[in-house]
Structures are given as C-alpha cells and as structure tokens.
Amino acid sequence: MSAIEIRNLSKSFGLVRAVNDVSFTVEAGSVTGYLGPNGAGKTTTLRSLLGLVTPDTGEALVNGRRYTSLTHPLTEVGAVLEATSFHPGRTARNHLRIMCSAAGLPPGRADEALETVGLADAAGKRVGGFSLGMRQRLALASALLGEPKIFILDEPANGLDPSGIQWLRGFLRHLAHERGAAVLVSSHVLSEVEQTVDNVVIIARGRLVRQGTLAELTQNGDSAVRVRTTADFRPALEAAGARVQEVEPGLLRVYGLDAEAIGQLALDHRVLITEVTQERSDLQQVFLELTEETQATVEGVR
C-alpha cells in the first residue's frame, strides 16, 4: 500500500476541468515534487487528498483510506496549505493549542512544534504581526503537531527568504530520508524543489504530463543541439527526422539528432555551420517544454 495514492482523479469547477484523470503514488521515505504552472490543478489535487474538495470521479487516498474517514488525521497526515489561514488576533501558541485540543493531543506539543520550526521566540505574539515567512513556518509547525508520517505541502516555499528555503529543503529531506515519511510537495518553480525531490510528477492544464524519478526525467528529456548557420539548413534537418526550433534568425535548436549526425548532415549538404553545441538538458528546460507543449496542444484543439 502506498502512503499516498491518487487514482483516476477528476474534478471540475463549473465548466473548468481543474483535474483530469490524474493518477500517481507517493511512497514512504521519499520526497515527490508535484510540479506545474499556476492553475495546473496542483492545489485541487492536494485539497481532494485532504478531504476539503470532493472529487467528481476517482479516488485520493492516504494510507489506503479517504482522509475524511481518518479518526486521528493529525497523527497520520501533516498538511501545509495557504499561508493566510490564521486568525490575526490569535497568538501562534494558541493556534496550535486549539488544534491540539481538537485532535486530543497534549497541549505541550504546541511549544515543541514551534521550537522545531524556529518560532519559539514568537510563540506568544499575535499572528497578525507575522511576516509571510513566519506564517509559513507556523503552518509547518501545525503539520508537525501529531508527528505524522505523511506530509502534503502546497507551495511551502512561498514567502520564505533564501535561508528559509534552504532550511525547508533540508527539513523535508530529513523527514523523508531519516524519519521515513512520505512527502508530497507542490511548486510552480522547479528550481525550488530540484535539489530536494527524489521523484517528480508534472501536471499541466489538469492533466498528468510526466512522472518518474528525477534522474529518469533529466535523461529521457529530449536533449537539444544548438546550431548556428547562415544557410537554410532547416529543411535538410527536418528531412533527416529532426524537430527544429528557430531561436532567432541563424540560430536553431535541433531535437532528435546528436551533434555528430548534424555535422555529417552539414557536410552532405555542403552547409557552413559556425557553431554546434550540445545543450545539457536540465530539468527546468524539460519542465518548460512539457508544460508548453500541453499548453500548445490544448490551445490548438480549441
């Protein structure tokens, strides 16, 4: 049984299909990045998983069960959603104590969790005076209260300063790799999670685009070769089966052929090329290509 399992999940809001037949799993002891541009359906997926949104079809399960059927959810799942969901007039400690009361946890867990996220000094202060980064840490503290083994975080890096992001990366890795937790973290900025995640699930326009380990994704992604030439080399390249993108006049990005094949082709067609560079395909580019492709297909269909 997977810690988190999303099976054929679909959800519409009015005419907008927010999530369309999405399936993936997250295993204990790993960090999975849930990536996609804004509005791709990440939040809807995570909220379905947490019982806040009822899916139209499909299932979203934690530990093999629906969230709404859990009797002690805080001890199984820790969630961080928007940074704004606190009453400004209430202190950080009281926020957590209320959650402890409702969940039947000892009230002392509030201060322990605040200590863990580095908010012990602000425990008695009203949340209204907190910075975005402090609110995000408080949200993380609330996720830690019941010492769960599953963490679901929606854009947790929003509002954190660089040192906060650094700390969060280390903390998420610690939770997964040393404490065996299953961590699902969403982001629209790939570089934020690139150094943290073991697995990647990419979603765009409500549809799952790609999933796999970080290594698989960077290897399998089409690597491009930059070709600079003044001649009209494009038809020859395309005849050889390459996909060609014109970056600017005289500069082509060629997919599907390696540098040697392109050199040979240039020789065969007696074309002068002034630059042949193998572009290292980093995840950011794969991410952009994948999401842009889906975007283009969807727009093409319209």
Add this chain to the structure above:
Amino acid sequence: MSNLIKAELQKLFTTRIWWAMLIVMLLLTGLSLFFIIFFAGEPAQNGAPGLPALEDPAWLPIGLSAASSGTIFTMILGVIMMTSEYRYQTVTGTFLTTPQRGRVIAAKLGAGVVVGLLFAVVSLVVVGVVCVIAVLSAGGDIALTGNRVPQIIIGVCASLALYAMFGIGLGALIRNQIAALIGAIVWAYVIESIFAAIPALQVVGKWLPGGGSQALMSIDVDTGLGAPDLLPAWGGALLLAGYAVLFAVVANITTTKRDIT
C-alpha cells in the same frame, strides 16, 4: 466531542471580541434596567396599566427580565464563531483537524450553548444585584422563589443560549461575516420587534424565536397597544428547541458538502 467543544471555546476566548461583546451587553442591559427602575409605579398612557411599583412583588420578575436583552449579543457571537472561520480561512485547518464536518458543527453549537449560558449568568448576576438593591431601598421584600422569578431565570438562560445557536446557524447559511451580522441585527431589532409590538402581527410574531422566548418568560408587559398574544410557557420552550434543531440542520446541510477551496 468534549475535546471539540473545548477547542471551539478556546477559539472564541483566545480572540478579543468576546469581552467587548460582554461589556456592550451589560451596558445595554443596564440601560433597559434603568428605565424599568425609573418608570416603576408610573401609570402608563392610554389608561392601560403601567409598571408595578418597586416595592410591589410583581416588579422583581420584570426587572430581572431586562437580562433577556442580551440575546442579540449572544446571537452576534454565534455569527462570529461561524463566519470568522471563513473570513480568516481557519476553516481549512479546522476541517483538516476534524474532517467529519458534522462533528465540527455540533461542537460549535455546543460551545454556543456554553457561551450563551455564561453570558446569561453574568448578566443575571449584575441585573439581580441592581434589582435587589432597588427593591430593598424602596422598602420592598425579596422573594426569589415566587412570582415567576425561577421561570425568568430559566427563560433568560435558555434564550441567550438558543440565540447563540441561531447565530451559528445563520453564520453557516450566510458565510459573509458582515452580511450575516447585518442579517442578525435586522432580524432582532426590526423584524422581531415589528411582529412582537403590533397586535395584528402577533399571530405570526408569537411563532418567531423572540415570541417563544417572551412566552417562556411570560413577559406580558403591556406596551400600551394591548396585552401581547403569546404561547403558553411550555409552548415557548418547545418552539425555541424546535428552532435550535432547525438551525443545527441548516448549519449542517450548508457546511458538510461544500468544497473548501
């Protein structure tokens, strides 16, 4: 469930609105008590009987019933208990902690009853002390067991507790805090007073929550427009209980199925 009710009470008492509401309630209750003391023994206009004199044993229950003007404040607190969850989006955390939403609503209604009773007790103590001083200084006697005094005390407690529940139900129905507060105030001060004061409308008015709470306390004070037409006291109690159930059901239906986005 007691854990959840405790959490709901903590939510209210860890913010500042409750004591502001308590102070305003005591001020307004004090004002209406002042008029009941000031006009005691004065004959009313239009030849109808006015308020009994302070030394008259019939005055004490009327003086105590001033505490029933706290209903609007417990109703407002009830509205706030529900709508501030949506206003500050704390409802997300609440439902993450307790995904069975019906239990959250039940806990809120339970906490509303506790808050209503607490406010009723504070108000009755303050009003009671002032009344006893007023009666004794006018040379009258205090009889706490006779003259419908126990009935008034029960009626004030039940009314304040039930209005807190109405507030929670109203807040679940109208989740916008400002709109729900305006709705509560218009209901209590405009609609209910019209139906309670105009004899021709009392046929309907006696079936409204305000009519029920008046019936429970048997506050048949003549406003100069004729004696009000009210249900018997037990009927008033049943009516209020019925409204509480209705509001609980409304709160439940409007909350359990809705997507929180």
